[in-house]
Amino acid sequence: xxxxxxxxxxxxxxxxxxxxxxxxxxxxxxxxxxxxxxxxxxxxxxxxxxxxxxxxxxxxxxxxxxxxxxxxxxxxxxxxxxxxxxxxxxxxxxxxxxxxxxxxxxxxxxxxxxxxxxxxxxxxxxxxxxxxxxxxxxxxxxxxxxxxxxxxxxxxxxxxxxxxxxxxxxxxxxxxxxxxxxxxxxxxxxxxxxxxxxxxxxxxxxxxxxxxxxxxxxxxxxxxxxxxxxxxxxxxxxxxxxxxxxxxxxxxxxxxxxxxxxxxxxxxxxxxxxxxxxxxxxxxxxxxxxxxxxxxxxxxxxxxxxxxxxxxxxxxxxxxxxxxxxxxxxxxxxxxxxxxxxxxxxxxxxxxxxxxxxxxxxxxxxxxxxxxxxxxxxxxxxxxxxxxxxxxxxxxxxxxxxxxxxxxxxxxxxxxxxxxxxxxxxxxxxxxxxxxxxxxxxxxxxxxxxxxxxxxxxxxxxxxxxxxxxxxxxxxxxxxxxxxxxxxxxxxxxxxxxxxxxxxxxxxxxxxxxxxxxxxxxxxxxxxxxxxxxxxxxxxxxxxxxxxxxxxxxxxxxxxxxxxxxxxxxxxxxxxxxxxxxxxxxxxxxxxxxxxxxxxxxxxxxxxxxxxxxxxxxxxxxxxxxxxxxxxxxxxxxxxxxxxxxxxxxxxxxxxxxxxxxxxxxxxxxxxxxxxxxxxxxxxxxxxxxxxxxxxxxxxxxxxxxxxxxxxxxxxxxxxxx
Numbered sequence: 198x199x200x201x202x203x204x205x206x207x208x209x210x211x212x213x214x215x216x217x218x219x220x221x222x223x224x225x226x227x228x229x230x231x232x233x234x235x236x237x238x239x240x241x242x243x244x245x246x247x248x249x250x251x252x253x254x255x256x257x258x259x260x261x262x263x264x265x266x267x268x269x270x271x272x273x274x275x276x277x278x279x280x281x282x283x284x285x286x287x288x289x290x291x292x293x294x295x296x297x298x299x300x301x302x303x304x305x306x307x308x309x310x311x312x313x314x315x316x317x318x319x320x321x322x323x324x325x326x327x328x329x330x331x332x333x334x335x336x337x338x339x340x341x342x343x344x345x346x347x348x349x350x351x352x353x354x355x356x357x358x359x360x361x362x363x364x365x366x367x368x369x370x371x372x373x374x375x376x377x378x379x380x381x382x383x384x385x386x387x388x389x390x391x392x393x394x395x396x397x398x399x400x401x402x403x404x405x406x407x408x409x410x411x412x413x414x415x416x417x418x419x420x421x422x423x424x425x426x427x428x429x430x431x432x433x434x435x436x437x438x439x440x441x442x443x444x445x446x447x448x449x450x451x452x453x454x455x456x457x458x459x460x461x462x463x464x465x466x467x468x469x470x471x472x473x474x475x476x477x478x479x480x481x482x483x484x485x486x487x488x489x490x491x492x493x494x495x496x497x498x499x500x501x502x503x504x505x506x507x508x509x510x511x512x513x514x515x516x517x518x519x520x521x522x523x524x525x526x527x528x529x530x531x532x533x534x535x536x537x538x539x540x541x542x543x544x545x546x547x548x549x550x551x552x553x554x555x556x557x558x559x560x561x562x563x564x565x566x567x568x569x570x571x572x573x574x575x576x577x578x579x580x581x582x583x584x585x586x587x588x589x590x591x592x593x594x595x596x597x598x599x600x601x602x603x604x605x606x607x608x609x610x611x612x613x614x615x616x617x618x619x620x621x622x623x624x625x626x627x628x629x630x631x632x633x634x635x636x637x638x639x640x641x642x643x644x645x646x647x648x649x650x651x652x653x654x655x656x657x658x659x660x661x662x663x664x665x666x667x668x669x670x671x672x673x674x675x676x677x678x679x680x681x682x683x684x685x686x687x688x689x690x691x692x693x694x695x696x697x698x699x700x701x702x703x704x705x706x707x708x709x710x711x712x713x714x715x716x717x718x719x720x721x722x723x724x725x726x727x728x729x730x731x732x733x734x735x736x737x738x739x740x741x742x743x744x745x746x747x748x749x750x751x752x753x754x755x756x757x758x759x760x761x762x763x764x765x766x767x768x769x770x771x772x773x774x775x776x777x778x779x780x781x782x783x784x785x786x787x788x789x790x791x792x793x794x795x796x797x798x799x800x801x802x803x804x805x806x807x808x809x810x811x812x813x814x815x816x817x818x819x820x821x822x823x824x825x826x827x828x829x830x831x832x833x834x835x836x837x838x839x840x841x842x843x844x845x846x847x848x849x850x851x852x853x854x855x856x857x858x859x860x861x862x863x864x865x866x867x868x869x870x871x872x873x874x875x876x877x878x879x880x881x882x883x884x885x886x887x888x889x890x891x892x893x894x895x896x897x898x899x900x901x902x903x904x905x906x907x908x909x910x911x912x913x914x915x916x917x918x919x
Contacts, residue, residue: 219262219483227271227375234259236307236354236368237283243415243445244485246640247436247476249553254417254445257284257305257366263483264509265352265370267409272374273343280309281334292330296358298732299724299845301450303358305331310355310764311372312598313581313809315345318765318832325355325764325833326734342827346698347376347391348581349505349600351411357734357847361454361511361839365416366447367483369509371409374581380684380695392583392696395688396503396604399676405604407503408490412595412641413480414510416453416472417445427452428475434555435460436476454512454840456629470627472512476556479510479617481642486551488544489615489644495540497649501606501672504574508595511839514625514636514812516618517593517601519644521569521611522547535610540645543612547643560619560637567614567638573665575691578602580808582698582767587691589666592618594799596626598762598810598837604669608652613644624797626838628815629757666691699807702769702822707745713752714759714813714836714846724845725836731845732835738848739834741825742855751811752818759846760837761819762810768823770803776816810837825852 224230239258242251259265270276284305292303308327316323321338329335350372354363376391383390396405418428419439426449428437439445447453452471459469478485490496508515524543527550547566551559576588580600593601607613619638622628627636655667662670670691677688684695717724724731730738741747749768753759755776773781781792781800788801799812813819835847 219260219264219266222267222269224269227269227274229275229277230268230270231277231279232266232268233279233281234265234309235261235281235283237261239263239367240444243417243480245439246478246486246551246559247553247555248438252417252419252439252445253442254415256415256417256445256447257363257368259368259370263367263415263480264411264413265368267371267373267411268352269373269375270341272341272345272347272376272378274341276337276339276341278309278337278339279334280307280329280337282307282329282331284331286331298357298734301358301362301840301843303328303330303356304362306356306359307354307363307368308335308356309337309352311339311350311352312762313348313350313600313767314339314372314374315342315765315767315827316340317828317830319828319830323764323832325357326831328356341374344387344389345374346389346582347374347378347393348578348583349373349507349602350581351507351509351600353509357732358843361843362447362450364509364839365414365454365511367413367415369411369413371411371505371507373409373505380681383695389698390684390696392577392693395673395677395680395696396501396577397676398501399672402676405501405503407505409482409505409507411482411507411509412515413483414472414477414512415447415480416475416477416512417447418453418475419443419445420448430460434476435474436555450840450843459632464633467632468629469632470512473627478556478639479513479515479641486640487642489642492544493537493541495537495645495647496607498607498610498646499650499652499668501604501669503577504603504605506593506595506599506601506603508597508599511597511837513617513627514597514620515595515641516616516620516636517574517595517641518591518616518618519572519574519605519607520567520614520616521572521608522566522614522643523569524566524612526565534648536647540610540612540647544643544645547612551640556637556639559640563614563616563638563640567616569611570608572605572607572613573663574603574605575665575669576601576603576802577693579803579806580767580810582807583693583696584806585692585694585697587669587693588802589663590802594624596760596810596812596837597839598760599812606652606665606668607644607646608664610646610648613646614640615642615644617641621796623815624799626758626760626812630755630815699767699769701805702746702824704746704824706748706822707742708747710739710747710749711752712749712761712834713754714761715754716756716841718756725841727834727836727846727848730848732847734849736849737831737851740851740853743825743827743829743852744855746822746824749821749823750818751813751821753813753815755816758812758814758817759841760810760812761821761834762837763823763834763850764809764832765828765852766823766825767807767809768811768821770806770808770811770819771822772820773800773803774818774820778818828852829854829857 239261240255245252296302306328310325311323316339353369376393378386378389378391379394380390418437455471456468459467571591574590617639620636652668655664751761782804783789786804829852831851835842
């Protein structure tokens with residue numbers, strides 16, 4: 198089970214919130230359950246490494262906590278969520294009756310999205326077209342299919358116009374689907390087996406301890422007064438500060454969730470992310486730079502741990518890396534027997550070395566401390582879906598919305614750095630043409646590793662496998678000697694095909710869907726568009742037929758990368774084309790030498806992998822296949838840089854049954870003719886042509902955003918589907 202839902206700082210504190218209540222997981226047995234998410238302002242403190250102090254914050258939250266509870270659910274079970282909105286009432290200025298879908302607004306209006314789950318998008322299920330105003334509540338019911346894959350998913354607020362500001366406040370949590378279906382019983386379970394059933398120790402059969410890492414990027418600022426729009430900043434570094442008891446908040450998009458003219462002298466003439474300028478740090482489970490597994494606990498050397506990595510942030514890519522600390526340069530000897538006293542001293546020493554330093558100063562110090570052995574990560578699942586083969590990563594690139602399940606074993610006792618590694622900015626969500634190219638190394642956490650069983654220095658196996666790969670292979674095969682013969686034989690090569698819930702999508706492609714994410718600046722004002730169009734809540738952008746296979750070709754303009762996320766059904770990465778339109782894969786599915794030479798290999802392990810979220814680098818095109826299964830209804834596709842979504846980078850998708858699709862083929866030409874006739878009549882009458890939602894989509898005209906009310910609302914009254 199999850200061992201640490203919330204890590205602690207070096208001094209053992211969690212600062213300002215009920216850590217027992219906020220850290221506890223919900224429903225560890227995974228049976229059908231009910232959950233209350235009370236949307237309210239939460240007051241607590243966040244550590245600021247640059248000032249070595251705690252900033253008071255007052256942020257939108259679930260249950261007053263910096264993150265929502267970690268929820269477990271089993272396939273076939275039902276999750277009921279009571280979402281209650283206790284945020285302050287909206288006003289006509291914060292939430293106009295007719296809202297522009299390209300302008301963020303209605304920040305206190307919410308709903309709920311289960312990211313990555315294959316559940317119904319309609320009614321009381323994963324319906325993100327609902328909008329619950331302050332004072333309102335809604336009862337969600339999610340029936341998890343009995344054949345749903347086990348894996349790591351998450352949930353977050355998704356009301357268009359407020360998605361980014363709510364998620365960046367901390368309105369999110371982790372959802373784990375737990376599986377008990379064994380490989381031996383595949384025939385009884387429709388061919389489904391869960392990798393959870395083999396992740397245990399050889400002798401005791403005890404499950405590998407697991408840890409949730411929910412990465413958050415809380416871009417809070419403190420303001421001079423109630424009317425100020427820009428956060429208080431240091432006059433020299435321009436990093437955001439909270440002096441004199443000021444309380445941090447998320448007030449607006451313009452100055453807090455944006456690209457702006459960089460005021461820092463070293464970046465003159467550039468537009469950069471406010472996240473980079475602010476000096477804020479990615480936090481883990483509500484804590485900035487915590488100690489793993491706790492301030493006084495240890496992970497035994499050689500003990501395999503499952504890390505459930507969830508990028509719940511919005512402002513930056515994360516390059517997750519684990520490196521052993523080398524403290525010899527600071528006069529500390531960590532050789533020989535390393536016990537709790539040595540780890541306590543080392544933890545205090547490195548914390549003191551970093552305290553009060555600017556991000557640049559921390560980076561310089563980290564370069565000296567974090568210079569030891571790199572701990573390889575063995576990735577078993579991507580976006581909640583078990584891989585067909587375990588992949589080894591020294592650096593694990595994570596973009597907003599991503600999940601990665603990795604198995605990690607620390608080779609020997611000592612202190613380890615858990616880093617967000619430096620990278621060329623073109624490989625991250627913060628790339629912008631003409632801006633600075635370097636993403637600095639940042640500290641995420643320190644890990645304390647005590648005595649255990651050191652990982653042996655295995656002889657070279659002739660296949661290039663590291664000691665970490667060989668150690669995991671030996672542990673898993675020894676612990677699972679009773680597996681069916683074919684499954685065990687595959688496991689000896691860390692082939693996990695038997696546990697992968699998805700196989701390559703077969704069948705004729707029904708439709709090809711070109712999809713281009715771009716920011717149109719031709720008028721001097723940035724428009725966030727897909728295929729040249731901003732979001733229209735009354736427009737169905739794409740209709741697909743249940744049971745068919747489509748090919749999506751998703752690209753990002755050369756001006757910057759974007760993150761493709763589609764609800765309900767995952768997609769298979771069939772190919773990725775570089776800026777020249779050439780595949781980055783060779784005939785074996787490995788990255789070409791030309792792609793490796795770019796220095797960015799984040800796509801190299803994705804050939805025929807299934808995902809629900811994917812970063813599309815500037816100038817690249819992803820060729821994706823998806824099959825629409827089980828559910829009809831309406832949902833959305835959008836950029837998961839959530840401030841882009843709130844500014845219009847989203848589309849409405851409709852899935853219809855084959856009978857409905859056939860009917861539409863007959864009726865649509867008639868509707869189109871009627872629409873042309875209507876436009877002709879209006880032209881004769883001297884009126885402008887008007888696209889009728891009633892004719893085009895079977896919808897009635899309705900205000901874009903209702904006036905604030907005490908119940909659920911939607912952009913269009915007929916879209917709530919209740």
